[in-house]
Structures are given as structure tokens and as C-alpha cells.
Amino acid sequence: MIGVSVIALTIALALTLLRALMGPTLYDQVLAVNSFGTKTVLLLGMLGFFMGRPDFLDLAILYALINFVATIAVLKFVRYRSFQVTLVRKDRKKGEG
Amino acid sequence: MDLGTSLINVALLAMLFVVAVAIIRMRSLFAIVMLAGAYSLLSATWFVVLDAVDVAFTEAAVGAGISTALMLGAMLLTSRTAKSERAILGVVPFLVCVLTGAVLIYATIDLPALGDAASAANSHVGAQYLERVQADTGVPNVVTAVLASYRGFDTLGETCVIFAAGVAVVLLLGFGERSLSARSDKGRSRKESK
Structure with missing residues (x-):
């Protein structure tokens, strides 16, 4: 049962990778890499049970966090062209534009 | 496996x-x-x-x-x-790469197999650690036990050094408001020039 889901996840990973490689626009690629990370988290959780050592399930949590933070960073970069903009809107002395 | x-x-x-x-x-x-x-x-x-x-x-x-x-x-x-550059087929770099790869693969033949009990890493001190780590520390992962318990002070020192280096880098580069005000003019002038 777990073996089947590992195989299914691996195929899903390969398909997502295909989209990340030949996605027509950049945003397809961003989305594909994000869902690639999510599937990696799932695969990591599955692998623990598949190999009989589910002790390292917390590693999957770390992956999920990193994936989330990286996606936020990428989107922030796309929107603002800088990491140093706070996401909370506040009045600045020098307004934009 | x-x-x-x-x-x-x-x-x-x-x-x-x-x-x-x-x-x-x-x-x-x-x-x-x-x-x-x-x-x-x-x-x-x-x-x-x-x-x-x-x-x-x-x-x-x-x-x-x-x-x-x-x-x-x-x-x-x-x-x-x-920059898109035309693919040039360098024969010498290709040969060097292939040769280095071949040498590396040849070197792996001498390596002990994964999890080999008779390998040097597993037969001397390593075996002692594997036997005693559970009783000594109670940490399930042996690597973690060595890193954080047996040589804990060493790791603490390393962490202090890395923290100091990080603080120095942050002080040099500047983050947050300070660098934002310094950066915003530069970014705008670059955008206009495009």
C-alpha cells in the first residue's frame, strides 16, 4: 500500500518536474516548483514509513516551512524586485513612484 | 539494500x-x-x-x-x-572532464560498501559509539549524539563563531530601514534608465 503511494508520488514528481522544465510562462515554473516542494514533503513522509523508520517525520515539517518561505520570497521578489520591502503597508517618507 | x-x-x-x-x-x-x-x-x-x-x-x-x-x-x-553564447565544443575540456570522472569512479571501487560492518569507520571507535550512545545520551541518532552531546562544547563554540560572523555581516551590509532608504533611490534611477 505504502509502496504504491510512493510510486504514485514519484510519478507525480516527474510530471511536476516536466511542467517546471517546459512551463510556457515563468509563473507556471514558480507554481510547478512550489508544488514540487509540496510533493517532496509528502514523499519524505511516505519514505519514512516505507523504509520502516518514521522517526524523521519532523524533517517533512521543516521542508514544508522552507518551501513556504521560499515561495513567499520568490513572490515578493517578483512583485517588489527587492526583499527589503515589508509586506505590511505603511506610510514612508519617500513614497513609491 | x-x-x-x-x-x-x-x-x-x-x-x-x-x-x-x-x-x-x-x-x-x-x-x-x-x-x-x-x-x-x-x-x-x-x-x-x-x-x-x-x-x-x-x-x-x-x-x-x-x-x-x-x-x-x-x-x-x-x-x-x-548571455546566449554559441556552443563551442572544446575537445580538451571534455577530455579532462571525462578523465576526472573516470578517475573518481575508479576511486569509488576502493570504498567500502554502504553500511559495511568491516569498514574502517565501523570497526574501531565507531563501534564503541554505536554501542554506548543509547546508554550515554539517549539520543536516537548517533550523528546527532556525537555532534550535540559528546562534542557539545565544540559545537557551542562553532555556533558562537558563526553567530558572530553573521552579526558582522549584518552590521556591514545593513538590513531593514537603513538599507531600504539607501537602496530606494538607486533602484528608482535604475528603473528609469531602462
Whole structure:
């Protein structure tokens, strides 16, 4: 049962990778890499049970966090062209534009 | 190593290979950064399959997290695509690469097999650690036990050094409001010049 889901996840990973490689626009690629990370988290959780050592399930949590933070960073970069903009809107002395 | 695990290994390594070739072939730097993140997530998963969880932890945090952000920051300073250059087939570099690869593969023949009980790492002090780690520390992972318990003071010192280096870098570069006000004029003038 777990073996089947590992195989299914691996195929899903390969398909997502295909989209990340030949996605027509950049945003397809961003989305594909994000869902690639999510599937990696799932695969990591599955692998623990598949190999009989589910002790390292917390590693999957770390992956999920990193994936989330990286996606936020990428989107922030796309929107603002800088990491140093706070996401909370506040009045600045020098307004934009 | 049983069949299932080797199949997973083959699948992960094949995907790693495909991503690496794609990174070499692509010209859009943004896509390359995204793929590099995927690459390090994949290799971290592969490290987990090889039971090297601590390496996987570091790879995921540094490779997929920090270096993606760093690469994007570096991209701000350059153009968004790499220069397209005609592929020139250098015979000598190709030969050097093939030769180095062959030598490295030849060197792996001498390495002990994965988990070999008679290997040097497992037969001398390592065996002692493996026997006593549960009673001494109660930490399930031996590598973690050595790193954080047996040589805990060493790790503490390392952490202090790295923290000091990080603080120095932050002081030099400046983050937050200070660098924002310094950066905003520069960014605008660059945008106008385009």
C-alpha cells in the first residue's frame, strides 16, 4: 500500500518536474516548483514509513516551512524586485513612484 | 539494500540528472534559480533515503531556503537572462572532464560498501559509539549524539563563531530601514534608465 503511494508520488514528481522544465510562462515554473516542494514533503513522509523508520517525520515539517518561505520570497521578489520591502503597508517618507 | 529502495534511488537520481541538465541548458536566470531550489529539495530527499538525515536537514535549509533567496538577491544586480553564447565544443575540456570522472569512479571501487560492518569507520571507535550512545545520551541518532552531546562544547563554540560572523555581516551590509532608504533611490534611477 505504502509502496504504491510512493510510486504514485514519484510519478507525480516527474510530471511536476516536466511542467517546471517546459512551463510556457515563468509563473507556471514558480507554481510547478512550489508544488514540487509540496510533493517532496509528502514523499519524505511516505519514505519514512516505507523504509520502516518514521522517526524523521519532523524533517517533512521543516521542508514544508522552507518551501513556504521560499515561495513567499520568490513572490515578493517578483512583485517588489527587492526583499527589503515589508509586506505590511505603511506610510514612508519617500513614497513609491 | 532491497529492490524498492534502489528503485527510489534510481528515480531520484534520474530526476536530479534531468534537473541538472536543464539548469545547464536554460538561459532564464529566474527559472534556473527555481530549478536549483527543486534540485536541492530532491537531493535532500535522496540524502534521507541514504539515512543521512542531518545532511538532508542542512541541504534543505541552506540549498532550498537561503541560497534561493541569495540567488534572487544577486539577480537584482544583474540582468535576468544569461548571455546566449554559441556552443563551442572544446575537445580538451571534455577530455579532462571525462578523465576526472573516470578517475573518481575508479576511486569509488576502493570504498567500502554502504553500511559495511568491516569498514574502517565501523570497526574501531565507531563501534564503541554505536554501542554506548543509547546508554550515554539517549539520543536516537548517533550523528546527532556525537555532534550535540559528546562534542557539545565544540559545537557551542562553532555556533558562537558563526553567530558572530553573521552579526558582522549584518552590521556591514545593513538590513531593514537603513538599507531600504539607501537602496530606494538607486533602484528608482535604475528603473528609469531602462
